[in-house]
Amino acid sequence: MVEKIGIFGGTFDPIHVGHLVAAVNSRHAMGLDRVVMMVANVPWQKADTRTVSTAADRLALVEAAVGGVEGVEAGSLEIDRGGESYTADTLVEMRERHREAELYLIIGWDVAPALTTWERYEEVQKLATLVVVNRPGSPPPRQLTERGWRVAEVTVPNLEISSSDLRARAADGRPLDYLIPAAGVRCIRARKMYAGGG
Numbered sequence: 001m002v003e004k005i006g007i008f009g010g011t012f013d014p015i016h017v018g019h020l021v022a023a024v025n026s027r028h029a030m031g032l033d034r035v036v037m038m039v040a041n042v043p044w045q046k047a048d049t050r051t052v053s054t055a056a057d058r059l060a061l062v063e064a065a066v067g068g069v070e071g072v073e074a075g076s077l078e079i080d081r082g083g084e085s086y087t088a089d090t091l092v093e094m095r096e097r098h099r100e101a102e103l104y105l106i107i108g109w110d111v112a113p114a115l116t117t118w119e120r121y122e123e124v125q126k127l128a129t130l131v132v133v134n135r136p137g138s139p140p141p142r143q144l145t146e147r148g149w150r151v152a153e154v155t156v157p158n159l160e161i162s163s164s165d166l167r168a169r170a171a172d173g174r175p176l177d178y179l180i181p182a183a184g185v186r187c188i189r190a191r192k193m194y195a196g197g198g
Contacts, residue, residue: 061191088118
């Protein structure tokens with residue numbers, strides 16, 4: 001049997017239940033053996049727009065949040081590699097490590113139109129099948145299939161959760177319960193993440 005691996009990359013600053021809903025629904029719909037929540041080391045698209053929590057803190061938070069979720073795991077490959085995080089590099093390394101596996105790249109529907117701005121997006125197109133996580137009623141990603149991408153679509157409930165709002169809530173001492181898994185909330189508090197609005 002060929003292993004089917006989903007890669008769901010992100011800053012995860014912080015990870016929240018919307019990310020996990022996307023991961024578990026993608027795993028179920030696509031029959032994936034596992035989904036790796038790949039934590040970006042230096043997210044090049046965000047590095048100049050705001051202060052990003054340390055990679056070690058974000059990895060610890062993802063590890064805590066996915067600890068009890070079957071078939072979902074934290075990935076540190078981009079952190080271990082160092083420098084700016086590019087999906088093309090990650091997929092190349094995953095292909096080298098798992099030569100027989102089928103790779104699936106899980107992205108949000110809102111990211112799909114910007115794929116051609118990614119570094120070496122042609123390699124991404126060759127190495128992985130895209131799993132576009134759509135909200136109910138969102139238009140299907142036809143423009144991707146027209147451009148030669150292998151695309152599957154997974155519809156998930158529309159959960160309006162914003163990482164920037166969660167950081168503000170944490171800084172203000174407001175509840176994070178049910179927005180972030182309980183183990184993740186404990187990790188945020190133990191590591192004093194987002195204190196003072198960071």
